[in-house]
Amino acid sequence: xxxxxxxxLQNTFRPNGxxxxxxxSAAEHSAVVRMLLEDFDEPDLLVTIIPISIDTSDDxxxxxxxxxxxxxxxxxxxxxxxxxxxxxxxxxxxxWDDEFFSDIDSETLYGILIATNxxxxxxxxxxxxxxxxxxVRGKSTKQIREILxxxxxxxxxxxxxxxxxxxxxxxGEEVPNETS
Amino acid sequence: xxxxxxxxxxxxxPDSQPNPADELSxxxxxxxxxxxxxxxxxxxxxxxxxxIMEAVYMCQCNPAGNGKTRHGKDKSCHISQCxxxxxxxxxxxxxxxxxxxxxxxxxxxxxVRPLHMMxxxxxxxxxxxxxxxxxxxxxxxxxxxxxxxxxxxxCRGAKxxxxxxxxxxxxxxxxxxxxxxxxxxxxxxxxxxxxxxxxLDRFIEHGLHNTEFYRRGPKSxxxxxxxxxxxxxxxxxxxRDPVKAFPPEVLTMVFSLLNRxxxxxxxxxxxxxxxxxxxxxxxxxxxxxxxxxxxxRLFPKFLLGHPGIKTFVLGNASAFQLTTAKLxxxxxxxxxxxxxxxxxxxxxxxxxSADSTESPYRLNPHLTHLTLISFDMTAxxxxxxxxxxxxxxxxxxxxxxxxxxxVLRDCSLPNLRKLRIIEGHLHPSKEPLEMPxxxxxxxxxxxPSLEQFHLDGVGVAWATxxxxxxxxxxxxxxxxxRFSPLIGAIPSPYFIxxxxxxxxxxxxxxxxxxxxxxxxxxxxxxxxxxxMSNSFWSPIFEQGSPYxxxxxxxxxxxxxxxxxxxxxxxxxxxKSDTLKVLDLAVVPRSTFPSVNPSNSANSxxxxxxxxPFALSENLHTLGLHDFNFYVDPTSRFGATSEFDGKPFLDxxxxxxxxxxxxxYPGQWQRxxxxxxxxxxxxxxxxxxxxxxxxxxxxEASILAEKHGVELHHxxxxxxxxxxxxxx
Numbered sequence: 001x002x003x004x005x006x007x008x009l010q011n012t013f014r015p016n017g018x019x020x021x022x023x024x025s026a027a028e029h030s031a032v033v034r035m036l037l038e039d040f041d042e043p044d045l046l047v048t049i050i051p052i053s054i055d056t057s058d059d060x061x062x063x064x065x066x067x068x069x070x071x072x073x074x075x076x077x078x079x080x081x082x083x084x085x086x087x088x089x090x091x092x093x094x095x096w097d098d099e100f101f102s103d104i105d106s107e108t109l110y111g112i113l114i115a116t117n118x119x120x121x122x123x124x125x126x127x128x129x130x131x132x133x134x135x136v137r138g139k140s141t142k143q144i145r146e147i148l149x150x151x152x153x154x155x156x157x158x159x160x161x162x163x164x165x166x167x168x169x170x171x172g173e174e175v176p177n178e179t180s
Numbered sequence: 181x182x183x184x185x186x187x188x189x190x191x192x193x194p195d196s197q198p199n200p201a202d203e204l205s206x207x208x209x210x211x212x213x214x215x216x217x218x219x220x221x222x223x224x225x226x227x228x229x230x231x232i233m234e235a236v237y238m239c240q241c242n243p244a245g246n247g248k249t250r251h252g253k254d255k256s257c258h259i260s261q262c263x264x265x266x267x268x269x270x271x272x273x274x275x276x277x278x279x280x281x282x283x284x285x286x287x288x289x290x291x292v293r294p295l296h297m298m299x300x301x302x303x304x305x306x307x308x309x310x311x312x313x314x315x316x317x318x319x320x321x322x323x324x325x326x327x328x329x330x331x332x333x334x335c336r337g338a339k340x341x342x343x344x345x346x347x348x349x350x351x352x353x354x355x356x357x358x359x360x361x362x363x364x365x366x367x368x369x370x371x372x373x374x375x376x377x378x379x380l381d382r383f384i385e386h387g388l389h390n391t392e393f394y395r396r397g398p399k400s401x402x403x404x405x406x407x408x409x410x411x412x413x414x415x416x417x418x419x420r421d422p423v424k425a426f427p428p429e430v431l432t433m434v435f436s437l438l439n440r441x442x443x444x445x446x447x448x449x450x451x452x453x454x455x456x457x458x459x460x461x462x463x464x465x466x467x468x469x470x471x472x473x474x475x476x477r478l479f480p481k482f483l484l485g486h487p488g489i490k491t492f493v494l495g496n497a498s499a500f501q502l503t504t505a506k507l508x509x510x511x512x513x514x515x516x517x518x519x520x521x522x523x524x525x526x527x528x529x530x531x532x533s534a535d536s537t538e539s540p541y542r543l544n545p546h547l548t549h550l551t552l553i554s555f556d557m558t559a560x561x562x563x564x565x566x567x568x569x570x571x572x573x574x575x576x577x578x579x580x581x582x583x584x585x586x587v588l589r590d591c592s593l594p595n596l597r598k599l600r601i602i603e604g605h606l607h608p609s610k611e612p613l614e615m616p617x618x619x620x621x622x623x624x625x626x627x628p629s630l631e632q633f634h635l636d637g638v639g640v641a642w643a644t645x646x647x648x649x650x651x652x653x654x655x656x657x658x659x660x661x662r663f664s665p666l667i668g669a670i671p672s673p674y675f676i677x678x679x680x681x682x683x684x685x686x687x688x689x690x691x692x693x694x695x696x697x698x699x700x701x702x703x704x705x706x707x708x709x710x711x712m713s714n715s716f717w718s719p720i721f722e723q724g725s726p727y728x729x730x731x732x733x734x735x736x737x738x739x740x741x742x743x744x745x746x747x748x749x750x751x752x753x754x755k756s757d758t759l760k761v762l763d764l765a766v767v768p769r770s771t772f773p774s775v776n777p778s779n780s781a782n783s784x785x786x787x788x789x790x791x792p793f794a795l796s797e798n799l800h801t802l803g804l805h806d807f808n809f810y811v812d813p814t815s816r817f818g819a820t821s822e823f824d825g826k827p828f829l830d831x832x833x834x835x836x837x838x839x840x841x842x843x844y845p846g847q848w849q850r851x852x853x854x855x856x857x858x859x860x861x862x863x864x865x866x867x868x869x870x871x872x873x874x875x876x877x878x879e880a881s882i883l884a885e886k887h888g889v890e891l892h893h894x895x896x897x898x899x900x901x902x903x904x905x906x907x
Contacts, residue, residue, distance in 0.1 A: 057404075107407060110425040117430050129430070132422055133437045141448045150421050151271045151389070153451050162454060165482065166444050168473040168500075 008049040018058040022065050026072040031120035054118045060111030209238045225310035235299040241291035255318040257283040262321040266382045274386040278328035288325040297332045304336045313359035316340050329394035331402035334387025341380045384410050423456045432462045461488045471496035483513040490518045496525035519549035526554045543567050551576035557583035574598040582616035589622040597631045604637035620675050639664040640675040648677040654685040656900050663694045679726040685733035693740035735763035743790045751793040759796035763803030787831040799835045803842030825854035840866040842898045852876045859883050868894040
């Protein structure tokens with residue numbers, strides 16, 4: 001099978017979405033696309049524009065396809081492979097991926113998460129989840145708010161009540177006192 | 181940002197109403213605005229203002245047209261009220277101000293029609309171009325009062341503020357500087373760019389907050405523009421809240437990768453986070469608590485908030501104080517419960533007894549796994565087991581005392597696949613203090629479907645019974661098992677039913693030969709006299725050998741099996757290359773010459789020569805215990821301090837797919853050298869041993885790391901493979 005075939009994909013979530021022409025081997029990172037290729041006549045798919053509907057911008061999708069194109073030769077997991085989700089914990093970003101994530105803003109990152117979740121592009125999804133997890137892991141409540149730009153809408157009493165309600169479940173561990 | 185005006189017209193279109201009269205009036209507004217914009221382009225600002233004002237008053241929210249009263253010309257009350265709100269610490273302050281009348285008492289118009297907003301936007305743009313910056317800001321603030329949830333006003337205001345920031349200078353008197361001074365309420369003169377920049381940041385933050393929090397419809401392009409501005413200005417708020425941004429399955433994924441401490445902190449981030457985490461059914465379905473504190477009266481409330489718990493692990497209940505009431509509450513509130521693991525946390529020798537003989541339990545229709553550690557098997561837990569006998573598939577009773585007999589004697593567990601009974605600590609460091617006798621017969625009767633059986637720390641006796649375990653495939657007999665053959669009417673050496681040909685794994689970890697004989701040669705109907713560990717009886721045992729063609733794991737730490745007997749057990753599985761793990765203790769040297777009379781007196785046991793039937797192509801793990809192949813030429817039985825491990829290395833060479841060795845020769849000098857040879861052996865990747873100490877361990881570790889070998893210090897023997905719920 002020729003690997004230089006390309007597929008056309010268009011985000012129909014908003015009108016006038018850009019039509020992306022993506023190499024087939026890159027687009028196959030998406031389990032959704034692979035399922036489409038299996039279920040439908042290939043010649044049709046190679047001609048028609050495949051509609052996808054994701055609440056994300058064309059620029060974000062462009063990033064997703066940039067990643068897929070760069071990794072087009074990476075082996076793809078089998079469709080019925082449920083995958084061991086525990087593996088995610090140990091993901092080490094390769095230098096290219098590291099750079100890929102370092103120069104995107106969080107809006108794009110979130111868009112990538114939503115898009116890869118929809119398209120089922122597991123490796124990129126797992127990496128994006130990991131980046132979000134790293135924003136939260138090991139941080140105090142106050143730091144989480146600062147990092148993600150969230151304003152607390154709890155009163156001091158409410159926050160203390162939640163702390164009390166859940167404190168018993170956490171190994172009797174002293175949750176560091178955070179003054180805000 | 182230049183596109184914002186065009187985007188407004190694009191946005192307005194979908195909201196237009198079908199009413200022809202409305203369409204007509206909207207067309208008029210559009211015409212007036214187009215005229216105004218055209219005039220702006222030709223710098224005819226006063227004419228433009230007139231046209232745009234007409235458009236503003238054409239909105240249907242204002243049927244009286246021009247008749248409505250207007251705010252006085254001096255808008256300073258309006259501006260300072262809004263800017264004050266922007267600078268306040270309350271995130272909702274600007275929204276609140278937008279909903280109340282002006283400080284002077286004037287009621288600003290409120291309207292959600294996009295066209296009205298668009299007209300005001302055109303007005304602000306025109307004023308800005310005409311260098312009436314204060315009025316322009318005032319108009320953009322009026323836009324926020326018009327509809328605080330719309331992003332248009334914030335975009336326009338931010339754009340004006342950005343222009344002022346760029347163009348304000350130290351020279352006083354310019355229109356820009358005058359406006360800045362007014363906006364900053366005379367806080368600084370000459371105007372402070374820092375204060376203005378701070379105001380701009382706060383203004384956009386309020387915009388992002390209000391448009392996100394109070395947004396009614398889908399995002400408009402103005403929301404995106406506002407977001408982009410925030411990014412360009414590197415405003416913290418631009419980092420969006422993931423809990424708002426993500427669909428639930430992505431959030432579940434994120435939260436599932438955090439530990440409980442992180443989750444407890446996340447719970448307090450905001451109401452939204454709290455709600456998202458508490459409602460995440462998947463996150464709470466698997467609740468594993470290490471050593472929780474005492475929740476007291478919070479426990480019922482907590483459980484009612486999470487009615488979908490499927491796995492509940494209580495790793496150490498010593499602080500939690502598991503009472504009958506708490507257990508009852510758990511069982512009553514959790515109909516989905518599948519796996520229950522309770523460890524009282526008491527050291528061995530002390531158990532927690534239930535505080536009540538009442539049993540406020542119900543049947544949990546899905547409960548399949550039950551683990552009880554260091555609890556007295558009195559009425560409370562007896563009831564728990566008996567209520568769920570029909571669903572239980574895995575039962576784990578650790579250090580539950582002699583009542584085990586009574587609990588299991590009278591019940592039937594038709595679906596039980598996996599049973600573990602250990603008296604003593606889970607990780608025994610010393611012998612159990614007491615050794616309850618366990619009658620296996622009634623247990624066999626009660627568990628016809630049993631597949632895996634793990635027993636340790638009890639005295640066993642085989643009460644006469646014809647019951648069998650036809651499905652049993654895995655048997656583990658722990659190191660602290662004792663044999664009590666004299667219980668019951670007929671003394672019997674067999675304590676488990678005959679092994680079927682389904683056996684895949686047999687691990688006998690104790691050193692008592694009678695246990696090994698009693699477990700393996702159960703087909704024997706003739707009862708040899710006790711004690712039996714005598715090679716004289718070998719031919720008789722041969723008759724009673726089980727046929728185990730599917731055997732994958734065979735471990736026997738008891739020096740019970742001479743090559744003849746071992747051959748009966750492992751040869752069928754080794755021949756078909758099924759055998760994967762072989763871990764043996766060598767029979768004491770003195771007994772070997774008698775079973776190998778053909779060998780000369782000087783030769784001793786050599787695995788390559790004596791165990792040729794063990795060669796399984798797929799064998800990957802090989803272990804040998806209590807060996808020393810050194811033969812003193814001068815004295816056959818003389819004590820020796822020499823050590824020879826070479827034959828073990830030769831044996832290792834025989835297995836093409838071997839990667840793991842367990843090397844436990846015992847206390848000899850120069851055992852270290854053997855381990856070093858194993859480390860550099862090309863096939864060996866994992867080593868279990870317990871003889872390296874001090875400097876020798878350090879040296880071996882360095883060597884192992886260099887050769888990519890996992891070197892483990894594993895006391896006594898390799899661990900058993902019995903996957904636990906809490907792992």
